[in-house]
Amino acid sequence: MTSMAASRNLGFQFPWNFSNAKKENMEVLKLRLYSSCNTNMLNNKRRFSLVTANSHSSPQKVDTVNGTKVNGIHVVEAPLSGSKLANESAADAALVTSLRGRFVEGRFVYRQIFAIRSYEIGPDKTATMETLMNFLQETALNHVTSSGIGGDGFGATREMSLRKLIWVVTRIQVQVQRYSKWGDEIEIDTWVDAAGKNGMRRDWIIRDHYTKEIITRATSTWVIMNRETRRLSKIPCEVKQELVPFYLYRIAVASEEKDCEKIDKLTDETAERIRSGMAPRWNDMDANQHVNNVKYIGWILESVPIEVLEDFNMTSMTLEFRRECQQSNLLESITTPTARIIGESNNSINRKPDLQYTHMLRLQDNKSDVVRARTEWHFKSK
Template sequence: MTSMAARSNVTRIFPGDFRKAKKENVDATTTWEALKMNFHGFGNANAWNNKRKMSLVTASAQSSPRRGKTINGTMVKGARVEEGSINGGKLANESAVDAALGTSLHGRFVEDRFVYGQIFVIRSYEIGPDQTATMETLMNFLQETALNHVTCSGIGGNGFGATREMSIRKLIWVVTRIQVQVQSYSRWGDVIEIDTWVDAAGKNGMRRDWIIRDHNTKEIITRATSTWVVMNKETRRLCKIPEEVKQEVFPFYVNRFAIASEQTDCEKIDKLTDDTAERIRSGLAPRWNDMDANQHVNNVKYIGWILESVPIQVLQDYNMTSLTLEYRRECRQSNLMESLTSPTAKVIGDSNNNSINRKPDFECTHLLRMQRDKAEIVRARTEWHLKNKNK
């Protein structure tokens, strides 16, 4: 992404040479001098380990044995739990726990089966140190909704999100690019609604979009779009979408965009090298539990490894408000990886922080690569805002 021109009373976080950043306006934001030292020392954010028992509330495509119950008196897309079950992340009464745990994890079709919707509650083990949902949590929700969409559509095969015709031909979906824009992060106990739909992406791909709303206010808090192609599960090679598969998914296509075309990140993500990266973290190893049902690393897992080379002070003081991932190749459990990060010059100016068009305080370029032969796995670009500016 291109940098904005400098203007009066603004702070350039990364003017010219990144290592020569200087402070021009203390009131605007923390300058990179305060963060610079962290790019030369590595640290991890503390995990939020205090797991507490709370309810799961989802909409159901099937009838629920516990109908007639509510969340704070509100119907949740056909599935209900006891009155006052959630209040600021705490249970108001114990009967709500049993009622909520008895609900189905499936969502339902809306808008004549073109859009699939699902409801989630942010649980204690899905938040970070600042008690808000992490980007990985949001990505897991997007993936779960997409898979349930395929399953509930009636065209699902025996593969992980594959259709029947794909399963017959031993084909799987693989994501090539995904962009997520976050307006605000939900907190522990918040209820969110996710809608997802699909459309064609060129002649040989499929686009999947999502929007996330706050259940109480109905405000859209996250938008995401992605591009998918077909891979042969045995040869691990990309291939054209068979006509039979196109006929399966075509009835579900809807010409709608979660992210407007002018806001879609289509620009090339630059490749980082040893010379251009400011921080490199080596020795990152996938675990068995990082593998998905298609026997490669789950695409959500890459986010955590990308953040391994981001300074801890950035993670503490800033929110990631935009993430674009460009997947280059598969990663297996036997592969060791390296995470590279380099900040990009950005100017801070006045902007409407309630708008999706708000200007980022700064952005970073990232790369995950094989440690042995330096082969690229994922390129990424992130945008960040000071946390106190988003409150």
């Protein structure tokens, strides 16, 4: 993106007959080249803000990225020259703000924009469920960081960090109306609310950035865990005081569409397909030293029939997290068709699913379930 912007700012202008150019034309050419190069240099200075404490000393590290301190030393942005640069600066600032996210609706809702990249799509050139889950997770973390209450933990508040506490998700439901294509831009809104006495609910809505069509809804419940003992904890009063100002009583998934049904535990007898020998890698671990929640989706799909993956879209997924998974564990993925009659589901956004499946990830050695899941699928329209 930077190289493209730089190319636009060069603005080379040559006479039609360069070989027969007169002296005055050459002078005009030199002036334009000089002016354009200066403009480009100013842009580069403004964008990268490489400032040193002393021009004769060794270079310092970049102190700020889009106005955020990096190594603790304040850096002043290079001055702008001319209204054109000022206009570009405002446009750049607006773009950076939208990409990094911002608060809307009185700081109750946090909004962030994403573009669907080529490495975030599947064989059908649309975003995958894993991509959507990554977007939801990224928006949630940026919400906490931008709120001013973020601590030094991964999504934890300051009071949580002092007490060595972290958030863990226990259940998440995602409903997809349609999947975005490569190059599409989406915007995600997220907000939080209390869930019972010792939980927090986080909801998301994904829209097409330009048409504002709602294409995905998601809801989740979270509890607090001690990161050292790995035991669940009550939410301390100090943590509640941090969260309450951000609570918004609003639901993304309507009550009649929310998947509250128990997800059955699968066994060797009830499973239709079993895939064994899946091992978490180092890169599958997150900052809280357990397997990243999004990684489970790929393992769940390992036991789904290939013809389902090819001919159907997953339109609903509910994940129920039962226990942590460590890097040393081996997993088994189990899938079986749901016994319910097709069309009985309440969480398909008024569309009867063509297929329903129950899934489970379990530890291979002792058969303990790690994640239970339920999915719904619709036939892809040709």
